[in-house]
Amino acid sequence: MALLEVDDLTVTYGAIRGVSGISLTVEEGEVVALIGANGAGKTTTLRAISRLVPSRGSIRFAGRDLTRLRPHEVTALGVVHVPEGRGIFPRLTVMENLELATWTRRRDREGIRRDLRRVFDLFPRLEERRDQVANTLSGGEQQMLALGRALMTRGRLMLLDEPSMGLAPVLVKEIFSVIQEISASGTTILLVEQNAHFALKIARRGYVLETGSIVLSGPAGAVAANPRVKAAYLGA
Amino acid sequence: GCGKTGGGAGGGEVIKIGVSAPLTGNIAAIGQSTKNAVLMAEAEINEKGGIDIGGKKMKVQFVIEDDENKPESTANVFQKLINQDKVIAIIGSQSSSATNAGAPIANDAKVPAITPWATNPNVTKGKKYVFRAAFIDPFQGYVNAKFAYENLKARKAAVLYDVAQDYNKGLAEVFRDEFKKMGGEITAFETYTTGDKDFSAQLTKIKGTNPDVIFLPNYYSEVPLQIQQARKLGINAIFLGGDAWDSPKLLEIGGKDMEGTYFSNHYVATADVPKVKEFVTKYKQKYNEVPDAAAALTYDAAYIIFQALERAGSLDRDKLRDAMAATKGFEGVTGTISYGDTGDPVKPAVVLKIENGEFKYETTVNP
C-alpha cells in the first residue's frame, strides 16, 4: 500500500475548476515530482491533501482517510506542507519560527533538541541568524527556513510547493541538494515545481499536470524524455 | 391642525396617554422610574373605575415608548404617539435635550404634553401646549446658592460638574453667578464628561483652593463617587447638590461618605405629609424600592393630566390644555403646583440633609 493515495480528486473554486478528477500515489521513501504550467492545479492538489481547501474524491495517508480532517490534524499525522511562497512568519525570529513547528510534540524536548541540531547542520546560515526577524532574511534564506521548519515538524511525508521560486541560480542548486539530503534521510517527498529540469533530476517518478488533469506520468527519466515535456518544460 | 380628534382615542372606552421615556441609553434608570410611576398611576386610577369625563367613567391606558434619551428618537416617539396611537396627551420626556426635540412636535400638533423633569427654561418657552412638573434650573441654582451662603454661612465655594449635560451645567452656572452676587467667592469651577469615573485630578485641584462648600449638581450615580474620592483625598468641605441626587441609590452607593451633605429637592420622601406617605408606601410595595425624584415627578405629571381631564370633562385636547393651564394648588407628591402664564409651575423647593443614612428635611425655599 502506498503512503499517499489520491483518487479522483476534484477541487472547484466557485465556477473555476482547480483540478478535476486526478489520481496519484506516493510510495514510502520516494521523491515524486508534480510538474505543470501556471494554473495547472499543482498548488491546488497540495492544498487539498493538507485540507486547506475542500475537495471531492479520496485522499488516504498511511491508510487513513484525510478528507474528514482539518489541516492541523493532517499535520499531526505526519504530512508536512511547505506552502507556495514559503509561508514563514515574518515577524517572528528564525528560532521562533522553528519552535512553532514543534507544537505537536512539544513535550519531546530531547527529540526537539536533536532535530534542531540537524537543521542547523543542514543550514548553517540559519544558525548564524537564529535571532533575526524572518522578514529581513533574503529569499533564499527564507526558503531554507521554510524547509528547516518542515524538518522540525518531523513528518513522514513532505509536500513542497515550488521551493525554487524566485531564487537565484546558485540558491536553486543549493536547495535541491538539500531536498536530496532530506530524502536520503528517509522522508518521503511530493515535490511541485516549475523548474522541471531539476525536479525530474531528483525525483524517482513524475506526474505532468495540465489544466487540472494529469496528462502524463511515469518514471522521472521517461517523463523528462517525453518530447512534449521537453518542449514545454525543459526549454529544449 | 387636529385638536378636535382627541375624542377618537381608543374608541371612547379608554383614554390613551403617551409616555416618552428613556428606557435605554445613558439615563435608562430614570426611564425605569418613569415607567414604574405611570404604571402605578394607571393601576390606581383604573381601580377607581377610571376618570370621570362628563359623567362617563373612562379607563386610562399609558402607551410607553423608549426614546433612548436621544433627540431624534424622541421626535419619532412623539410623532408616533400623536399620529399612530392618537394619544390625548403626552408625558415626557425626562431630560431637557430629549424633551426639546419632542416639545415642538406636541405643540405644533396641539397635543398637551407635560415633562416631569426637564428643567431647562427653553423647553416650555413659547409653547402653549407644553408643561412641566419640576421647577426650573435658575430657581434651583438660586436655592442652592442662597442655602450655602445664608444657612451654611459659606463664603468660598467650589463646583464640579458634568460639562456635557445641560442640567448639570445649567445648575453649576446659576449657582456660580448667584453665589458671587451674594458676595461669595468661587474658588474652582471644574468639569468632567459623562461616563467619567475618576475625578481625582479635579478634586485634587479643588482641594488646593480650600473651599467651604463643594457644589455637585450631578446625578446620583456619580455623586457618591465624587464624594468618596474627595474624602479619600482628605477634603473636609461640605457637599451640596440638586434634585438629581434624589434616589435611595445615593445612600446605598455612598454609604457613610454621604453623611452631612445637603441637596435641594422637590419633596421629602420621609415627610409627614399624607400624600407623600401614601405614594412612598404604595411604590415600595409595588416595586420594592423607595421612589426617586423621577418617579415622584412623573407620578405628579400623570395626576395633573388626570385632574385636568376630569375638570375639562371632555376628550378635546384644547379643552384639556386649558384645564391643565388652569391647575391651581394641585397637591402633588412634590409639593403644591400651580401654573401661571407659562407651563412652568410655581412651586417651592426643599433642602434635605443626609443624616444617619436618611434624607432629613432641613428647610424650604420659596420662589
Added chain:
Amino acid sequence: MLIFIQQLMNALQLGGIYALIALGYTMVYGVLQLINFAHGDIFMVGAFIGLFLATYLKLPFVAVLLLTMALTAVVGVAVERVAYRPLRTAPRMSLIITALGVSLFLENFTRATVGAAPRDFPALVAGATWDLGGVTVGSVQVLIIGISVGLMLILRYVVRRTLLGKAMRAIADNREVIGLMGINPDAVIAATFAIGSGLAAAGGILVAQAYPVIEPYMGIVVGWKAFIAAVLGGIGLIDGAMLGGFILGFTEIFVAAYLPSTFRDGIAFAILIIVLLFRPTGLLGRPVSTKV
C-alpha cells in the same frame, strides 16, 4: 509640588486601569486584526459577574477576582464562537460591524435583565488610606497599580516566551500556515479571547473597587478609551497598550489638573492626533513599509 505628586498617583491609578483594558483590546487585535468594539462590554459583564459572586456567594476578593476572570473568559470565548468564528474568511469590516452588534446586544441585554439602575459594588478590600507627607495613597490604589502591572508582566511573558504566545503572534501573519504547523488556529484564537476577556474582567473588578458603581452602559466610554490607548501605543503591541494606557491616564489627569478641565477631552484628543502625526503607527509601532 505635593499636589503634583498627588496628581502623579492619580494618574498612575487611572493609567493602570486603561492599560489593563487596552491590553485585552490589543491582544484580540494582534491576532485577528479585529477592533473588538465589544471589549468594553465584556468588561461590564465582568463587573456584573463579580457583583453577583461578591454579593450572593460572599466570596473574598481573590476568589471573586479569579472566578470572575474565568467566567468572563467563558463569555468571551462564547461570543467568539458564535459571532466571530463564522466570519473567519469574511472581510475585516463585517467582523467589526458584528462586534458593534455584539456590543449593543451585551449592553442592552444586561439592561433588560438586571435593570438599568446603577448598582453599588461592595468593597472587597479593606479601604485604608495612608498619608505620606501630604500625599494620600489608598489601599485600592496600590492594589490597582499592583495587579495591573502584575498581570501585564505575566501577559508579556506569555506572549513573548511561551509557545502559545508565539502562535498568537504568528497567527496574525498567516492563519493558514499555523494549521500547517499542526496548531489548531481556532484554539489559539479562543485562547486569545479567553485571556483578553479575563483581563477585561480583572479590569472590571478593579474599577468596581475604585469606583464602586456599576451599570450596563459603563463599558462604552471605557471601551473607547482602551481602543484609543491601544492605538496610541501601536495597536497589536503588548508594550504599546501599556504605554498607551498610561499616557492616556496621565494626559487626562494632567490636562484636567493644569489646564481648563472643560477642554480636557479636546486637548487629550489633540495630543493623540499630534502623536499620530509624528508617529503614524503609534508610539511603538514600527512603520510598516510595504516592501514593493
Added chain:
Amino acid sequence: MPLLEMDRVTMAFGGLRAVEDFTLRLEPGELVGLIGPNGAGKTTVFNVITGVYRPTAGRIRFQGQDIAGRPPADITRLGIARTFQNIRLFADMTVLENILVAYNFRVAYGFWRAIFRGPSFHAEERRLRDEAMELLRLVHLHDKAGYPAGSLPYGEQRRLEIARALATRPRLLLLDEPAAGMNPAEGQELMEFIRWVRSRFDLTILLIEHHMPIVMGVCERVLVLDFGRVIAEGKPAEIQNNPRVIEAYLGEEEAAG
C-alpha cells in the same frame, strides 16, 4: 543625451546599504538586464528610480531632469513605468478598468464635468475605452476585457501588468522579474513579447530576471549586483563567463551549460 542617468546612488535602510554607489546610463532604445543574488538590491534600484524610496545619496536624471526624491506619481507622469515583482494589479477591477486607471492623468474632464456629465464627458469616456481596447487587442487580452483582473491566469496577469504600464505611455519601462513562476516555454514567449513591445512602443527597457535564458537571450547589456554594488557589467556572453558572477550568482553548472 542619455535617457536615464544614475550617479553614485546609495539607498540605505538604517544600517543596511541595500544599494551603494550605483551608477547607470541608459541610452534611448537600450534593453538592459539587471541580475544578482536575492537581496542584492535590484528591486531597490527600481524603487529609487520610480520614487517609491528617496535615495540616501546620489543623483538621478531622467531626460535631463533631476527626479531623485520626487513623488512617484510625478515620475510616472514624466514617462517612467514599471511592473512589480509580486503582481500588483487592481484585482477586483476588470481588465479594461485596469488600463483605464493608467490613463488617469490624461483624462480630459475635471471634477465638475465628472459630476455633471455633459456630452463631452461621455465622448471622452468613449475615447478612453476605445484606446484601452486597442491596447488590449495588441497584447491579446481584448476578449478578457470584462473579467476581473484577479481571475486571469498568472501569465496573463503578467501581460496585463505590462500593458497597464504601457498605458501610461512611458519612455522607460522597468520590468521586475516578469518571468517569475513561468516555465521555459512561457518564458520564451515572454521574451518575444518584450522584444516586440520595445520596438512597437519605442521604449527603453531595464529588466530584472533570474531566468538566465531570458536575460541572455534578450538583453544587450547586463549589470550584476551583489550586496548593493555592481560587480560586473557587460555583454551577456562576457557576464556568463565572469568568475565573480559565477561564484556569486550563477553557480558552476549554469555557466558551463
Added chain:
Amino acid sequence: MAARWQSLFLWTLATALAVALHLLGRAGVLSGYTVQVLSLICINIILTASLNLVNGYLGEFAIGHAGFMAVGAYVAGVMTVKLDLPFWLAFVAAGLAAALAAWLVGIPAFTTFGDYLAIITLGFNMIIVNVITNIDAVGGPRGMAGLPKATNLLWVYGTVAATLIVLGNLVRSNYGRLWTAIRQNEIAATLMGARVKQLKLTAFVVAGLFAGLAGALWGHLIQYINPSSFTYIKSTEILVMLYLGGMGSLSGSVVGATLMTVLLESLRGLGVWRLVISPLILIVIMLRMPRGILGFRELSLGGLFRPRGVSRRAAA
C-alpha cells in the same frame, strides 16, 4: 445610450415620487409620523452614501462622520436662528462649512491609514463635539432650540436624489476608478501617476459636504440640536447602516439606511427589548451576508444584481 435613458427614467420616477409624497404629506394623507420616518430615512441615506465614498470606494476606515454632520447642523442652525437667514442659504453654507472642516481634518488624517486614520477621524469627531459643548453662544450642552421647521419631504428627497446623482456620477468616472484602484493597491495606483493624497482628500471633502447637508436637514427636521447627538454613537450608527447595506454600493447604502431605520422604528413596541433584538438581527444578517446586503454590487432597474468583481483569488 440605453444606460442614459434608463437613468433619466429612474430620476423622473424619483422626482415624481418626491413631489407626490410631498403633496400627500401636505394634504395630511401621510401622517406626521410617516413623514418624520421617511425624512430620517432620507437623511440617513445621505449620511451613509457619502461615507461610502470614503469607507467603501476608497477603502479607508473613517469613523467620525457625525462630526461633519454636527458642523452642518450648527452652521445651518446659527444662520436660521441667530441670523434669521433663509434656510436654503443656511443649507448651502452648512455643506460648504462641513466640506471645509473635512478638508482640515483630512490633511492630517491622511498622513496615516487604517486604524490610525480611524482614531484620528474619531478624535476630530470628539473634538468638534467638545468645542461645540463649550460654545455658550450656541447653547453649549443645552443645545439650540427653535430651529424653523424648514425640512420637508421635498427638501430631503431632493437632497437624496442630488447626493445619489453626484456620488453615482463621481464613482462612475475617472475619480471612482482611481478611488477603487487606491483601495485595491495603493502603491500600484501611485505608480500609475495617481496623486493619491489629493484623491483621498477629494473623496473625504465630498463626503464631508454631504454629511453637512444632512446635518442641516436633520437640525431643521428635529428643530433642536444638541452636541450629544453627534458623538461617536451617531458615527457608529452610520457605520452600521453602511456595512449592513454593503460597501462600495450606493444602492447598498440606500438599502442599509432604510432597513436599519425602519427596523428600529418597527420594533418600538418591544420596549427595552428593542435594542436587544435589533443587534441580534444585525449579527445574523452579517453572518449570512458578510459583505453586507449589496457589497460591491448595485441594484439595477431590472432588479438584477450586477456583480462587481468575483471573489479574488486567494493571495499566494
